[in-house]
Amino acid sequence: MIQHGHFFVPGPTEVRPEVLEAMRRPMIFHRNAEMEALMQRVTTRLGAVFGTRRPVHVITGSGTAAMEMAVRGGSRRRVLSVVHGDFGERFAKMAESCGRSVERLTAKPGDTVPLDRVRDALGKGDFDAVTATYSETATGVLADIAGIASIVRERPDCLLLVDAVSAAGAVPVTMDAWDAGAVVSASQKALALPPGLGFAAVSEQFVERARALGDRGTYLDVLRYEEFAGKHQSPTTPAVSLLFALDFQLGEIEAESLERRFARHTAMMTACTAWVRGVESATGVALVARPGSFSPSVTCIRAKDTNAPVLRGMRAKGYELGGGQGELSKTSFRVGHMGDHTVAGVEAMLDVLEQVLRAL
Numbered sequence: 001m002i003q004h005g006h007f008f009v010p011g012p013t014e015v016r017p018e019v020l021e022a023m024r025r026p027m028i029f030h031r032n033a034e035m036e037a038l039m040q041r042v043t044t045r046l047g048a049v050f051g052t053r054r055p056v057h058v059i060t061g062s063g064t065a066a067m068e069m070a071v072r073g074g075s076r077r078r079v080l081s082v083v084h085g086d087f088g089e090r091f092a093k094m095a096e097s098c099g100r101s102v103e104r105l106t107a108k109p110g111d112t113v114p115l116d117r118v119r120d121a122l123g124k125g126d127f128d129a130v131t132a133t134y135s136e137t138a139t140g141v142l143a144d145i146a147g148i149a150s151i152v153r154e155r156p157d158c159l160l161l162v163d164a165v166s167a168a169g170a171v172p173v174t175m176d177a178w179d180a181g182a183v184v185s186a187s188q189k190a191l192a193l194p195p196g197l198g199f200a201a202v203s204e205q206f207v208e209r210a211r212a213l214g215d216r217g218t219y220l221d222v223l224r225y226e227e228f229a230g231k232h233q234s235p236t237t238p239a240v241s242l243l244f245a246l247d248f249q250l251g252e253i254e255a256e257s258l259e260r261r262f263a264r265h266t267a268m269m270t271a272c273t274a275w276v277r278g279v280e281s282a283t284g285v286a287l288v289a290r291p292g293s294f295s296p297s298v299t300c301i302r303a304k305d306t307n308a309p310v311l312r313g314m315r316a317k318g319y320e321l322g323g324g325q326g327e328l329s330k331t332s333f334r335v336g337h338m339g340d341h342t343v344a345g346v347e348a349m350l351d352v353l354e355q356v357l358r359a360l
């Protein structure tokens with residue numbers, strides 16, 4: 001068993017004992033006043049995390065469910081997908097599986113798609129939605145979502161759908177300022193909760209579009225969530241215990257303050273990326289993302305050969321890191337430094353990682 005503080009997978013991430021403890025409460029009925037008060041508290045505080053005055057819908061399901069809600073309700077026919085890695089590609093494939101025709105702008109691992117390419121592509125195609133991943137967990141790249149949003153905003157009929165799964169809680173998310181159609185996330189990343197909840201905030205324009213679309217299904221029909229949000233309820237039986245944890249954790253996040261939380265994530269990112277540069281020549285590892293686009297929640301590191309001995313070596317010392325993803329699945333490993341991890345904890349882990357790499 002990996003002990004608390006030693007779990008550096010980029011999702012699910014470390015969950016503190018206090019958060020787990022918050023779930024050990026007797027059930028409550030999801031249509032009673034106590035639950036409505038809880039839902040109201042949760043939605044207001046999630047609004048600050050997402051940078052929106054709109055309700056943030058809490059879905060029992062993982063981040064993929066929230067992404068699907070965004071695609072089903074927020075796109076009609078033609079989607080432009082900005083792809084910085086495996087999760088950007090999943091968003092594109094999801095749109096295709098929902099019957100949309102998708103054009104991709106794909107960057108090489110570690111690179112970002114230049115904003116000019118986004119502008120050119122949007123000018124040429126008749127797109128009604130753009131998908132983009134804020135923090136690409138597969139490559140450790142943070143996209144310039146504000147830049148992409150300013151381009152999408154020039155086209156009033158085009159909605160920006162943002163995957164902020166490993167971004168929300170680690171970096172500022174400003175949905176209303178971006179004028180985004182949807183921003184989605186999940187519980188098991190920078191909010192440092194167990195997996196099982198998806199989050200989706202959608203704009204009024206998104207809701208109007210969804211209303212005009214016939215084929216929205218049932219479970220992920222955003223209009224049902226909108227209707228129940230009016231009474232501070234969930235359309236179906238929610239994951240009550242996870243909501244207890246969410247309520248507790250949002251209080252903790254408020255006490256830390258979002259500003260301090262973001263600063264802590266930047267400091268963890270800096271500790272990790274500076275360390276990689278320091279050991280690069282001695283150990284043969286290298287950063288995948290480029291300076292200026294490092295994600296504050298995850299660092300993707302190219303291994304000298306394959307990632308297997310690194311992951312094995314760390315496990316033998318009681319630490320769990322993430323493997324690679326997509327194209328980089330065997331050749332890279334990932335450090336998830338998000339949620340409730342600390343700079344001191346990251347530094348202690350990096351000392352052990354250095355021993356493991358030097359012994360290879």
Ligand code: PMP
Pocket residue numbers: 010011062063064065087133135136137138163164165166186
């Ligand atoms: N998008 C990103 C950026 C992610 O990191 C993940 C999970 N690793 C997902 C989407 C999918 O989320 P889930 O596994 O919660 O469905």
